[in-house]
Amino acid sequence: MLSLIVAIASDYAIGRKGTLPWHISDDLKHFKRITRGHTMLMGMNTFISLPGVLPKRKHIVIADDPTFNVDHPQVEVRRDLFSALEECRKADEEIFVIGGGSVYRQSLPYVDRLYITWIDMTVPDADTFFPQISEEEWQAVYESEPFFDEENAVSYRFVNYERKHDEKDLSE
Numbered sequence: 001m002l003s004l005i006v007a008i009a010s011d012y013a014i015g016r017k018g019t020l021p022w023h024i025s026d027d028l029k030h031f032k033r034i035t036r037g038h039t040m041l042m043g044m045n046t047f048i049s050l051p052g053v054l055p056k057r058k059h060i061v062i063a064d065d066p067t068f069n070v071d072h073p074q075v076e077v078r079r080d081l082f083s084a085l086e087e088c089r090k091a092d093e094e095i096f097v098i099g100g101g102s103v104y105r106q107s108l109p110y111v112d113r114l115y116i117t118w119i120d121m122t123v124p125d126a127d128t129f130f131p132q133i134s135e136e137e138w139q140a141v142y143e144s145e146p147f148f149d150e151e152n153a154v155s156y157r158f159v160n161y162e163r164k165h166d167e168k169d170l171s172e
């Protein structure tokens with residue numbers, strides 16, 4: 001089963017200059033709690049932006065660059081996103097697409113569940129955005145109370161969505 005986890009600002013910004021536009025430690029804890037023990041699928045830029053290989057998680061990294069390789073038992077580098085998505089969807093476990101913009105955009109039609117942290121701010125100099133979430137396609141199944149982050153002076157909330165209709169067939 002394929003899920004996706006992301007933190008999105010009100011203007012759909014998710015990244016700036018290769019990093020997150022905010023540092024909300026509670027959201028990072030939320031990310032760790034949800035993905036711990038699972039496989040994560042990500043683009044090369046997102047992998048590079050991580051502080052290192054995250055413990056207790058398998059990393060599947062999509063990279064077009066044939067010279068990019070990672071020698072680590074928890075990391076598998078793949079050149080073809082769609083064959084990786086197909087395998088992840090057939091897996092018995094819940095596998096998480098964790099970014100970034102390019103991989104989110106291509107994966108969204110094939111994902112069953114979204115874990116979104118909505119951050120109540122705009123990012124004027126953002127360079128990476130998430131696609132619009134359509135209410136026709138996605139139903140909110142859980143919504144947390146709003147929380148407040150002192151460091152960024154922003155409020156945020158966690159919302160989980162499930163797809164209302166069947167996801168797209170990868171063979172189409």
Ligand SMILES: NC(=O)c1ccc[n+]([C@@H]2O[C@H](COP(=O)([O-])OP(=O)(O)OC[C@H]3O[C@@H](n4cnc5c(N)ncnc54)[C@H](OP(=O)(O)O)[C@@H]3O)[C@@H](O)[C@H]2O)c1
Pocket residue numbers: 005006007008013014015016017018019020042043044045046047049062063064065079080081082098099100101102103104106128
């Ligand atoms: N807010 C959040 O929750 C969140 C989460 C994760 C990341 N981010 C942010 O997102 C930004 C990074 O996003 P990004 O779009 O630049 O990069 P990305 O999606 O992480 O990675 C892009 C890389 O993946 C490769 N790739 C993508 N699709 C491919 C395909 N179909 N086949 C083969 N290779 C493929 C690209 O190769 P080519 O360029 O050669 O196609 C490129 O090297 C950063 O700012 C990061 O902090 C935000």
